[in-house]
Amino acid sequence: MNLKTKIGKLVLQNPILVASGCFGYGEEYAPLLDLSRLGGVVTKGISLKPRPGNSPPRLAETPAGLLNSIGLENVGVDRFVEDKLPFLRKQKACVIVNIFGESLGEYRKLAEIFNDIDGIAGLEINISCPNVERGGLEFGLKPDSTRKVLETVRGKTSLPILAKLSPNVTDIVEIARAAMTGGADGLTLINTLKGMAIDVNTRRPKLARVIGGLSGPAIRPVAVRMVYEVARKLSVPIIGAGGIDSTEAALEFFIAGARAVQIGTGLLIDPRLPLTIGRELAGYLDNQGLKDIESLVGNMLIEKSKRRKE
C-alpha cells in the first residue's frame, strides 16, 4: 500500500509524524525506532537563543490527559544546527524544524538561518505554545498577528512552512485562513489546550507555572473537530494532532480531513506507536477498499438530512 502524502509542496513517504516536543531531537528514540521510517520528525521548538525552560514540576497527569509546562527549553539554533541536526540527517529522517520566536524579528532570523541549511524538509511555525511569557501563543490568538508571522517567515524561506495553531481560540477557521493568507503551505492542528490542575492535599498547583498545556486522548474530540471545521471551510492541507493513541484515533483525523498526523503524548507512552499505526493504517485502507491515503482524507459519510442541521 502506498502511504505517500503531500502537504502543499512537502512530500512525505507516509503520513505518520512525531510531534514537536515529544521526540527531543531524535537521539533518545533512535535506539527504539528507525527514524527513516517515520513520515517526518518534528523537532523540539527551536529558538534563536538557548532557553532554559520553566521551573519544575513541569508535568501533571489529568484524566486521559497530560499537562506540561516545559516552556520551550531548547539548545538554541546554533547548537541545534551544529550538534543535533547532523544526527537527524545521518538517520535519514525527514526533518521538520519547529521554530519559535518572541518577536517577528526572531521568526525572521530563524527562517533565514534555516533557509540556508541543507537536510531540512520544512519548517513548522509555532505560534501556539501556552508555556512562555512572550511570543508563542500571543501571536496565534489573533488572525492579524498570525498572518504577520507567516508573512515574515515566508519572506525569508523557500522551504515548505506549516503553521502550528492553537486550539485556545474562538474561531479556528479565521486563524487558519490568516495563516494560509500569510503564506503557509499547510497547517498543524492542534497544539495544547490551556489547562491546570491542583493538588488538593497541599493546595498547590501541580505545575510550578500553574497553567500549562493539555495534551493526550482527553483533547482528541476538540482536535478532530478543529480539523473538520477547517477542512470543510478551507481547502488547505492539514496535519492533525491531539490525543492520537491508536490507529483508530489516527483514522479519525484522516476522515475528518487531515492528510497526515503527528503523535505527541502517545509516543511518550508507547515509543513504537508511529510504526504500529503506519502498519495498521495500510490494513485499514485495504479493508475499506480504499486505494491510498488521499481517498481517505475527508471521506466521512454523513446523511444529507442530518448534515443540513449542523
Place this chain on the structure above:
Amino acid sequence: MNLKTKIGKLVLQNPILVASGCFGYGEEYAPLLDLSRLGGVVTKGISLKPRPGNSPPRLAETPAGLLNSIGLENVGVDRFVEDKLPFLRKQKACVIVNIFGESLGEYRKLAEIFNDIDGIAGLEINISCPNVERGGLEFGLKPDSTRKVLETVRGKTSLPILAKLSPNVTDIVEIARAAMTGGADGLTLINTLKGMAIDVNTRRPKLARVIGGLSGPAIRPVAVRMVYEVARKLSVPIIGAGGIDSTEAALEFFIAGARAVQIGTGLLIDPRLPLTIGRELAGYLDNQGLKDIESLVGNMLIEKSKRRKE
C-alpha cells in the same frame, strides 16, 4: 460545618449544585436523592417554545469524556411552569432556571415570565450551548453580545442572574467582564467544549449532528484554568463546573476560586455524587483547618518566586 455560600445575592445552603441538562426537571432523580439537600437544582435549559432537540444519536463516549448534542430539547416555558416547577417546589429544591433564547427578544420574554413566578431562586443565562443553530453559543462568543444578553435579562428581572459561559473562546476573562458589566450576579464556568468523534468502521460521525459538546473529567483542567483566570483577574462570584467526578475534583474548583460547583456528567454516572461530595467536603475543611467554604475559595498556595513566572 457550615457550608453556606453566596453568589452575589443568591444564598445557597451548600455549594454543591446539579448542572443544567443532567438532572432533567428533577423528577427522575428524586427517588434517589433528596432534592432539598442540594445546594441548588439547575434545570434543563428552558426556551420560550418547546424544542424537539436534535436527531439521534446524541451521545458518544470519548476518553474520559462525553459528547452530547441534545440540542436543548425542552418542554418550553409554559409547560415547565405548569407541569415541572410545582414538583421542584414541593421537593423544596432551590431552583435555578436555565434559560435559552434564539434572540434578545426571547431572553427578555423569558426573564419577564420568570420574574413574576414564585419559588425560583435565580436564573442561569445560557449563552454557551454549542448544540443549536441559532442563538446559544453565538451570543457567548463575543463580549458585546454577551453584555447585551445580560443587560436585557437584567432589565426585566430582580432575580439573581448567573451567566453561563462557554469555554470555546480565546479570552474567557474578557467575556466574563462583559457578562458582569451587563449585570450578572455571578458566572457559571464552564459549558461544554466543542468536539466530535468518528466511528472509523462506518466512517460516520458518532453524533448525527457531527459536532457536539464535550463534558466530563477530560475537560476539567480547562475548566479549572478558566475559573482560576477569571477569579484572579476579576473579583466576581463563580460557580465552577466541568468534569467533577469526585470530592478532589470539586475541591480543585474551590481552590481555583469558585464559590460553588455544579455536577453534570458525574451525576449521570453516580446519581448520589452531589451528596457524597457535600459530606466529604466538610471533612476536608476540618482536616485543612479551614472554618468554612469562604476560607477555601481561591486559597491556593503558590511560591512567590514561581508566581512571577506565570
Place this chain on the structure above:
Amino acid sequence: MVMQLSRCPISKNQVIAPGYFLMEIESPEIAGEAEPGQFVMIKTRDGLEPLLRRPLSLHRISSTSIELLYQVIGKGTQSLSRTRPGEFLDLLGPLGKPFPLPKSNSGSTLLVAGGMGIAPILALAEKIAKRSKVLPAPRLRQAGKGQRSRAPLKIHLLYGAKNKANLVRIKEFQKLGVEVKTVTEDGSAGRKGLATNLLRESLVSSPGQISAVYACGPRPMLKSVARIMKNKKIPLYLSLEEMMACGMGACLGCSVRAKGKEIHYLRVCQDGPVFETGEIVL
C-alpha cells in the same frame, strides 16, 4: 416501580458461548421490583474506562437475583467479563418500561429475537409461561370440556443469529414449553436466513390466533419486523437500543423519533425500551 442504586454481589459469571457471558447478581431489591423488558445500568469498572454505565437487559428474574446475558463488545463488557463471583458491581435499576403481556391467554405469542436480542426475551417467555399456567385459558368454542383440554397459550421463539455458536439458551426456552425455531446467517445451524424469514412463515402457518408479537434485535431487524406486521392488527412490541448516559430519563440522550408529523422524540430509557410499533419511527 422503585429503582435502586446499590452495590450488589456477583454470584455467577460464566462463558456460555465464545464471547457470551451469563452473569447472576444477587439483589432482592432489584429482583423484587423487576419486570421483563426492563434493564439495569452497570458501572462495569470504577474509574474512567469506560466512563458511563452500560445498559443490560434483565435476562431472567428470580426472587432474590437477576441474570444478565451479555456479549463482549468493547471496554465495558470486557471488564464485566473479568469480574468474579464475590466481587460487587454498582447497579442502577430496574429501569424502563416492561413488556406488556399478551392480552389474551390463548392462541400464539411470537417472540422474535436477533442476536443478543435474545437477552430480554427469556425473562418475557418465563413470565408469559408462568401466567398461562396460573390463569385458565379462555373457554374454547366447544364449551363443557375439562380444563386440561383447553388450548393454552402457545409461545413460539423465532430466533436468528450469525452462526451456530451464537444461538444460546435454547434449552431454557424449551424447558418452558416454548417452540423454538432457529436460523443462522451462515447456515451453520438450522436453516440459513434471518429471524424475519421465520416470522413471515409463522404468520402463514400459525394455527390459532396470534395474540402478540415481541421483537428484540438489531435496528434493521426491527424495521423489517415492523414492515411485515404492518396492518396486521396484531399488537407488536419492539425493544430498542440506543446509546445511553443516565438511563433514567434525565439527560435526553437516548432519543428515538416519535410517530407524528411534528418532530418529537421519546426517550428509549424511560419511555421505552419497549415500544408499541405505532409509537415510534424506526
Place this chain on the structure above:
Amino acid sequence: MVMQLSRCPISKNQVIAPGYFLMEIESPEIAGEAEPGQFVMIKTRDGLEPLLRRPLSLHRISSTSIELLYQVIGKGTQSLSRTRPGEFLDLLGPLGKPFPLPKSNSGSTLLVAGGMGIAPILALAEKIAKRSKVLPAPRLRQAGKGQRSRAPLKIHLLYGAKNKANLVRIKEFQKLGVEVKTVTEDGSAGRKGLATNLLRESLVSSPGQISAVYACGPRPMLKSVARIMKNKKIPLYLSLEEMMACGMGACLGCSVRAKGKEIHYLRVCQDGPVFETGEIVL
C-alpha cells in the same frame, strides 16, 4: 547501555509489608544491561488509567530477571499490585545513569535511605559487596600481611522510615554483611528519628575513611544529607525522583535545576536519577 521496550512476564508479586510489594519480572534483556541506580518505566495497565508509564527503580538485578520494590500510592501502583505471576507487563528500560561505585575498595561506604528510598539501595549494596569480594582491598599501612587481614570495604545502611512496618528488606542487607542501623519517625522500631540523625552520628563514629555516601529518599531528606555532607570532601551521590513522562530524555518534563548562576536544568531521567551533589540545586 541499550534500553529495551518489551512485554515481560511477571514471576512474583507479593506483599512484603502493608502496602509494600516485591515484584520479580523475567527479562534477561533488561537484566543483562541493568546497573544499580537505573530504573524502568512500566505501563501498569493497558488503556488510559493511568495514562503515563510509572518509573520504578531496579531493586535487585539477577542474570535473567529484575526485582522491583514498590509502595501502593495511587492508580498506577494499585494496578501493579493486582497483577499476577504469569501476566505480562510492558517495560521500558533500563533507563538513567547508574550509581558510580566507590573509588576506593576500603574504608566505609554509607548508604542513606529514607522510606521507599530503600528500593535502589539494595541493588547498589549487592554490587558493592560483590566487587569488594572480587577486588582485593588496597594495602594497609602495615604492609606484608596476608590478604585475609586486609580491612575490606565496610557497607553501612542508615535507614529511616515512618514506622516499624515500613522498615523492609533488612535481612537482605544483613546477608550481604552490611551493617544496618534503623530509625523510625514514630519510634516503633529502633530509635525515634530520621535517617539523617544516623548519618550525623556515623560521620563522627565511623572508624576508617568514608569512601562515598549514597542517598535515596524524599527531597527534604536529600537536602538535609547534602547540607550535612557539605565541604566534607566525600563523594555524595543522590538519587532523585521527579514526575516523568517519557523517562528517556525526550520530553524535558523531569527537570532539576543544575548548579550554576545561569538557570539551566538537567533531566532526572537521563542525566540522573543519580547525581553528584555538586551538579544540582535541590
